[in-house]
Amino acid sequence: MPKLTFNNVCKSFGDNRVIDSFNATIYDGEFVVLLGPSGCGKSTLLRMIAGLTPITAGELRFDGEVVHSWEPRRRGVAFVFQTYALYPHMTVRANIAFPLVMDAFKKWYHLPIVNSIARRHLMKSPDIAGRTENIAHQLELEKFMERRPASLSGGQRQRVALARALVRDPSLYLLDEPLSNLDAKLRSQMRAEISALHRKVGKTFIYVTHDQVEALTMATRIIVMNNGVVQQIDAPQAIYDEPANTFVARFVGAPPMNLVPVSHQAGRVTVASGLAWDHDGGVPDAPRLLFGIRPEKLQFRAAGGGPISAQVAMVERLGAETIVGCRLISGNGTCTSRLLEHDLVLATIPGSPKIDIDDRCSLDYRAADVVWFDESTGARIPTR
Structure with a gap:
């Protein structure tokens, strides 16, 4: 052979x-x-x-x-x-x-x-x-x-x-x-x-x-x-x-990986809309970053309390799991407008919980689950 x-x-x-x-x-x-x-x-x-x-x-x-x-x-x-x-x-x-x-x-x-x-x-x-x-x-x-x-x-x-x-x-x-x-x-x-x-x-x-x-x-x-x-x-x-x-991040995986253009300073991540949150982990030293995370790694919180404020825009019930599409919002209610390829952040949650369109919610994650990319080249940036 x-x-x-x-x-x-x-x-x-x-x-x-x-x-x-x-x-x-x-x-x-x-x-x-x-x-x-x-x-x-x-x-x-x-x-x-x-x-x-x-x-x-x-x-x-x-x-x-x-x-x-x-x-x-x-x-x-x-x-x-x-x-x-x-x-x-x-x-x-x-x-x-x-x-x-x-x-x-x-x-x-x-x-x-x-x-x-x-x-x-x-x-x-x-x-x-x-x-x-x-x-x-x-x-x-x-x-x-x-x-x-x-x-x-x-x-x-x-x-x-x-x-x-x-x-x-x-x-x-x-x-x-x-x-x-x-x-x-x-x-x-x-x-x-x-x-x-x-x-x-x-x-x-x-x-x-x-x-x-x-x-x-x-x-x-x-x-x-x-x-x-x-x-x-x-x-x-x-x-x-x-x-x-x-x-590769978008092609492999169903639903695909979320990619959000962000900037960072002193451990704080900011989205174009003005939404910002503290990131407890290493952030690559690059001027323009993409924050990447798989939908199943995001923790969806219907009652709020997570660091990322959002609003439900899509719900797909698949029986064993539910895919929720969210628009990120800032404290003054401004929606994100500069996401890669689509304007929703997807979260996969088990079961079929009661979730309605336009519900306010929040998202949380572990820093170890984040994958960083250089926005200008699209290449993954390894983190220490």
Whole structure:
């Protein structure tokens, strides 16, 4: 199983630079998720690994060997596409066995009459039949083997696509948004199945998604991308707790991290509206700061008493928890007007307490839960 090394890998389509100076190392047995918004270059990178799209500049190495001239078959990868890409005229059995049949195909098997006879003969061979049945058993597809894809549900089709990729026993698995066409319940089920599969086979998985829930729950490491540029490479919890910049802070997390432009002096934090409070902790020495905190880290106090005065502007009841959107207000009732990307500070609170729009409230927090960013660059500022 190869270790993948990317050295300043770039990809351009004409004058359009899709991936810019991608540098990363993916180690044997990892489950790496490429996470980012649509159009950021995730799928293009996956296709370059598979050899389906040429690299414009830089180097891609498998165990130290440059692979640019290698054909896809030589790279030993399995590719699971977003659209399943099953053959509609073939049964589930034939779809799963197809890569093994093609590996054993001779040139003269392509003759019109010989073709179908050869394929049927190869599918009945003990090796191909045994491997096909074994992978079908692992993914609970035995009772669908004689059906065609049109008669299967979305989740069943996805499992057939996975089985077809797994049956070859590749050294590297590439999955391009394989769950995007499934409903919420099936996505949750398939996340668990793919994670269990990774633990079972112990091979390297590279998984593309724009869904941060999939990334946080499945990955051993996440590579966050935006506009073809790597924003952060780290473990899921580290990316959530210590985002490298404001893009990562807002993209990872649902609801996203609150970012409030503030100034500070002598341990006192001030918002543009004039609202100010004492901050019992270290504050970076930068002229323009963003005060960042996750919604679940904010303590919502309906009766007031917290250091940050606010007014309820939005309530979303989700059963087990409630998301409250607040506008910060100063002592004279002035609302904040300069928050990043939206004008509400979100707090997540358990249960479904009685809260109404326009209620006065307050917010509190622990200094250790605050993440500081430089407002001018968006970069996180470490605090001592």
